[in-house]
Amino acid sequence: MNNYNIFLLLPIFKNLKFLQNEIFNQENFISRSAETRSLGEALNSKIFYEKIINISIPKSSLFFSSTVINEIISNFNLDLIDLIIVDCSLSPVQHRNLEKAFNKKIIDRTQLIIEIFGLRAKTKEGKLQVELANLSFQKTRLVRSWTHLERQRGGLSKVGGPGESQLELDKRIIDTKIKQIKNLLITVKKTRELQRRRRKINSKLIFSLVGYTNSGKSSIFNNLTKAEVLVKDMVFATLDTKMSLVNFPEKKQIILTDTVGFISALPTELITAFNASLEELFSADFLLLVHDLSNENVENQANLVIQTLFQIGFSEQDLETKIIHVFNKQDLNSDTTDIKIKYMDKFIYTSAVEKNGLAGLKQLIFNLLEKNFLNINFSIPLNNQSINSWLYKNSYVYDNKICQIDFEINKIKVKISSVNLNKFKSKFPHINFNFI
Numbered sequence: 001m002n003n004y005n006i007f008l009l010l011p012i013f014k015n016l017k018f019l020q021n022e023i024f025n026q027e028n029f030i031s032r033s034a035e036t037r038s039l040g041e042a043l044n045s046k047i048f049y050e051k052i053i054n055i056s057i058p059k060s061s062l063f064f065s066s067t068v069i070n071e072i073i074s075n076f077n078l079d080l081i082d083l084i085i086v087d088c089s090l091s092p093v094q095h096r097n098l099e100k101a102f103n104k105k106i107i108d109r110t111q112l113i114i115e116i117f118g119l120r121a122k123t124k125e126g127k128l129q130v131e132l133a134n135l136s137f138q139k140t141r142l143v144r145s146w147t148h149l150e151r152q153r154g155g156l157s158k159v160g161g162p163g164e165s166q167l168e169l170d171k172r173i174i175d176t177k178i179k180q181i182k183n184l185l186i187t188v189k190k191t192r193e194l195q196r197r198r199r200k201i202n203s204k205l206i207f208s209l210v211g212y213t214n215s216g217k218s219s220i221f222n223n224l225t226k227a228e229v230l231v232k233d234m235v236f237a238t239l240d241t242k243m244s245l246v247n248f249p250e251k252k253q254i255i256l257t258d259t260v261g262f263i264s265a266l267p268t269e270l271i272t273a274f275n276a277s278l279e280e281l282f283s284a285d286f287l288l289l290v291h292d293l294s295n296e297n298v299e300n301q302a303n304l305v306i307q308t309l310f311q312i313g314f315s316e317q318d319l320e321t322k323i324i325h326v327f328n329k330q331d332l333n334s335d336t337t338d339i340k341i342k343y344m345d346k347f348i349y350t351s352a353v354e355k356n357g358l359a360g361l362k363q364l365i366f367n368l369l370e371k372n373f374l375n376i377n378f379s380i381p382l383n384n385q386s387i388n389s390w391l392y393k394n395s396y397v398y399d400n401k402i403c404q405i406d407f408e409i410n411k412i413k414v415k416i417s418s419v420n421l422n423k424f425k426s427k428f429p430h431i432n433f434n435f436i
Contacts, residue, residue, distance in 0.1 A: 004082040005048035006040050007104075009064075009072075011055050011088050031297035032264065036087045036109070038214075042116050045083070049076050062101060063094040069101050078104060085112055089265070092141050110137060110267040117270060125188050132181045133269040139174045192279065204245075205369055206255045208281050210309070211290035212301040213261030216328040218242075219352035220290060221258040224362065241280055248366050250396040250415060252373070257284065262305045271312060278312050286368065287322045288361075291341075293349075294332035302341045319343055324364065326350055330357060373415045375436040380410040387428055388412070394420045 010033050033052075040047050053068055062069060063086070072078075083105050090098070090108040099106050107115070114134050121127045209217040221227060225244035242258040257280055271278070281287065289305065291298050302325075309319060325347035331354045348364055350357035373396075380387050382402070388410065391397060395416035402410055413436065416424070424431075 004043065004045040005080055006043075006045050007049040007076065007078070007081045007084045008036065008040055008047050008051070009084065009086045010036065010050065010052045011058075011064075011086070012052060013055050013058075031295070031300070033087070035264065036085070036112075039109075039112050039116060040085055043112075043119070048081060051076075059094075060091075061093060062097050063088075063090055064098075069098075073102070078102060083107065085109075095141065109265060110269070113263065113267055114270065125185075128181050128184055128188070129270075132178065132185065133267065133272070135174050135178050135181070136269040136272065137267070139171065139178070189279070204253055204255050205285045205372060206257065206283055207246075207286045207288055207365060208257045208259055208284035209288045209290055210259055210281065210305060211261060211326075212292065212295075212305055213263050215261065215290045215292040215295075215301075216350075216352045217258055217261065217290045220288075220326065220328065220350065220358070220361075221256060223352055223355060223358050225256055243280075246362075246365070248362070248369060250398075252366070252369055252396070254365060254369060262308050264301075264304055266308060271308070281309070282313070284322065286324055286365075287319075288326050289323050290326045290328050292329050293327050294329045299339050299341060302339075306342060320345075324348070326361065328352055330354075373417055374421060376414055376416055376421065376433050377436050378410075378412045378414065378431060378433045380412055380431060382408050382410055387431060390424070390427070391416075394423070 037047055037050075051072065053064060055064070059065060081104060084098075084102060084107075086098070086106060086108050088108060089110055090106075095106060095108065114130065114137060118127075118130045118134065121130045209221055211217050221242060221244070224246050227242065227244050241260070244256055246254050246256050248254070259278070259281060287309075289302070291302050295301060306319065320343055323343040323346070325341065325344060327347065327349045329351060330349045331351040346364070348357060348361050350361055352358070376395075378387075378391065380391075388400075391412060391414055395414040397412060397414045399413035400410065
């Protein structure tokens with residue numbers, strides 16, 4: 001979908017009981033519509049026409065009333081339009097009937113986001129997840145609307161009875177493809193689980209950047225890791241999960257991950273399909289929840305991200321202990337007086353572009369990292385250099401001297417993680433040590 005002229009239809013619902021899980025009320029309409037424009041432009045297309053439509057009760061057949069349909073046909077030159085985007089979720093019947101009424105290709109918000117994900121996915125895993133989401137969505141779109149859905153003649157006899165309908169055949173083909181992709185993603189999931197276990201064995205804390213799309217996560221990731229992840233002022237500029245080490249004093253390191261940004265009304269198909277990627281968040285020791293302070297809707301965006309984290313399986317206790325709020329783009333706005341967001345025990349202000357606050361963020365991370373380390377005094381026999389080597393490799397040695405009383409003993413003071421201390425006790429059970 002490139003270089004298309006788009007007609008954007010923006011509904012505002014007056015009756016909230018019809019919204020279900022979607023948010024289309026007047027209060028956040030401005031930010032919502034701006035977000036949808038960004039989504040449309042992310043297809044490298046142009047918003048040619050735009051119309052706001054007030055809706056009391058959505059029509060089961062056409063979604064919009066026939067009056068609205070006729071008004072659009074009369075007042076806009078649809079010959080100039082390649083694609084109509086309806087900023088809501090349409091049922092299969094509504095979708096089919098609107099395409100017939102306008103004689104134009106129509107996509108709803110779910111299709112729009114899936115399409116953008118398809119453009120952004122670069123890795124094999126990302127492409128598989130997008131394809132799974134698309135097939136899951138398309139399966140619901142199979143309705144009896146074309147002549148090719150008539151029953152085919154079946155059986156081996158000359159007469160034969162009515163065979164499998166094209167609708168049933170299409171569903172079976174999609175089901176087969178979905179099963180194949182899920183099996184491939186199971187392999188990906190097992191690989192990820194193995195990688196997560198290895199990372200835990202290496203005893204490094206994991207910090208995951210999460211947040212609304214275009215909040216500045218990738219800029220922060222690049223600044224902390226010296227990586228070169230794509231940074232661009234657009235929704236879903238990066239899609240595939242990125243991971244890198246961040247170095248600290250005393251040979252300490254953390255693993256920092258950058259995940260896909262969230263968005264309002266993120267399609268269920270995508271959340272399900274991207275389960276393998278989103279599970280990376282569960283292995284994180286801390287979640288750096290990044291907010292765009294320049295966005296007037298920052299509070300709603302933050303609460304939506306938190307709701308999505310609940311939706312994918314986080315508990316209240318998880319979020320209370322793991323969330324660190326990072327209020328980014330402080331150079332554009334530093335006022336958080338009226339912002340009400342949950343889990344505000346730990347927070348910091350940054351500007352990834354101006355590189356302000358990033359040293360403070362690293363210090364905050366280092367302080368949390370320090371709590372994971374213990375000061376230990378080991379008594380090591382001089383003739384056992386293998387233990388010395390192990391400690392130098394797996395901890396930070398800040399003092400090493402021969403005991404004055406017994407010259408056959410090395411006194412080694414180290415900072416060591418609790419995980420590595422347990423490894424040491426298992427590997428060298430005969431060595432004495434004490435906490436400092």
